[in-house]
Amino acid sequence: MRDQLLVIEDDPQVAAAIRIRLDAAGYDIREARTGEQGLAALDEGVPSAVILDLRMPGIDGLEVCRRVRAEDRWRGLPVIVLSANVTDDVRKLALSAGANEVMAKPYEPKRLTACIERVLADSPKDDFATTRSPS
């Protein structure tokens, strides 16, 4: 069974690059272009993990992260923040908003896939077993 990842990223080309890379790495990818779409996508079905951009029009990544953490049903959902603006302060903010990992763009592909494997291994999979879509 392939794990499903939700990529919330406003830049279509970055989103395409991530999709192609992670698809090749063996994941099913769903995409959302805005924070609002991302939250709606979570409502429809909970993925194994979320890859989340920070700077987006409308609800930004930090707010998405906070809302995810505020919901009991998404409590254990791993969130990887992937931002082109990672400073010490941003990292601190993202982690305190509930992100599991923070990665900077441009990213080394191997580090991104290693990061995903790490958060999936740490996440309590049973919480999502019922909602995870099979492939």
Place this chain on the structure above:
Amino acid sequence: MGSESQQPVQVFVIDDDDWQLRAVSAILRRPEIHTCWSPHRPEVQTFTDPVDAVASYPSQGRVVTLCDLKMPGASGVDWLPDLLRASQGPVIMLTGSGDEGMVVASFRNGAADYVRKTDLARDPEVLGRAISDALRRHRLAEKNRELAFQLKQSNCDLATRNRKLKELTDTAHRFVDNVAHEFRTPLTVIQEFASILNDGIGGEVNDKQREFLGHIESSVRDLSQMVDDFLDTSKLRANRLRVNRQPCRVEDVLERVRPKLQAGAASRKVELVERIGADLPELYCDVEKAGRALLNLVGNAIKFSPSGERVTIDAGLDATGSVAIRVADRGPGLSDEDIGLLSGRFQQFGDSRRSGKGFGLGLNIACDLAMLNLGRVHVESTLGEGSTFTLTLCPNDRNTIVRRYAEVFAKPDEPMAVSALRVTLPKLAPPSLEDARSLIAANGGGDGIVLSSMSSRTLVVVCPMSRVVEWRKAVATSWSELTDEPWQEGEGASRASVSQMGSWRLPECVDDLLAAITPGPLELRASA
């Protein structure tokens, strides 16, 4: 005497006694009475009722008012506020005998002086002196008010200018942040797609194509490194580069940058060899910033290495007992002239002139980052044989930290006044002292150092004298972050406190500073 004092002065005399009015007027017309305050005979107007005087003051010109203290109905004291407001000049009270109580009251209401009528007959000149003094004081007071107003105005202007400058720098910082963000997004796309192609995800790639894609990847890596450097440089110039120096190991620094170094070396087909000496002492630095300094040095070495060559990273002790990370390449090397130029530049911290031609932003920022970490960079090279750039990091040792701090942040021709603060944290507090130390260092900024003390629950902060207030705030903030309690300073063993230990000029008084902040034998025994 200024030209103002040459202007004609009018005198208003108010007295309910007509005879008194005439007597005073006569005195005022005598040249020996008025020459010291009015070259021309003053224009004198007399009033038996203050109401008429108030109505008669001219809109321009200076008027001195002489007003009887005791009048039927309202007294001179009661009239003072109206007279002062209408005349905009000094008011002198004419008093009889036994009026002392009212004289005091009239001074309280703004009277300039008083003249006893009984003295007038004996010594008429007392009136001239009183008017002259009152006029002089009045002019001085006016001048003072004018200066105070101008000062207030300049303060306002300065505040406005400061606000505008701050807005401007904030905009500039936001702009730099945005530019970095906007650059990194397309860089991500280029790098990832080149990498996707190179990994064969888009179909089979032949060796030639793989080599070409490697060029794209490595150039993108260089470019994103430049964006990072650009951002660091602009933050460094604006004093906004946060630095969090804390005890760490050389492995921590290397670990942080190893994946990037290896990726860079692989795409240029350069072999990267790492040698880390055993039992190296603990360092005192910001792992991320030191890592970025190293990234630049190694990146440079890789860039100038021919394909198939080797770059070695060798971490060991130098002659002074510091940890030195030597990055050696077998590239083209540097001429003596270039070495001289580089070495000169490497000795100045944050010097914008240094970002000059030829050596790129990378080496400059590497050097600045090293210095921010109380370390240094130096270069040895032989033309045609290769270069060795050495990053020396500061050992976690009180004396070395303080001496390096003095060397980096103060120059003999540009001394810096620093203060030392003793931060006492309660004995039974939950945070460990090391947590508090690194948090205070991070919150305080790069321009100060936080040292642990031999005695328990005490830290020493050394920072520029001009930044003591901010560092005190950093202590309070860190305390709240660690304990979830508001910072409350107070006396007694259980209360946290910050006390100033003194101030010193660096670099010349570094020994005195060290002596002052090094715990004495008594303190050592107490903590043992």
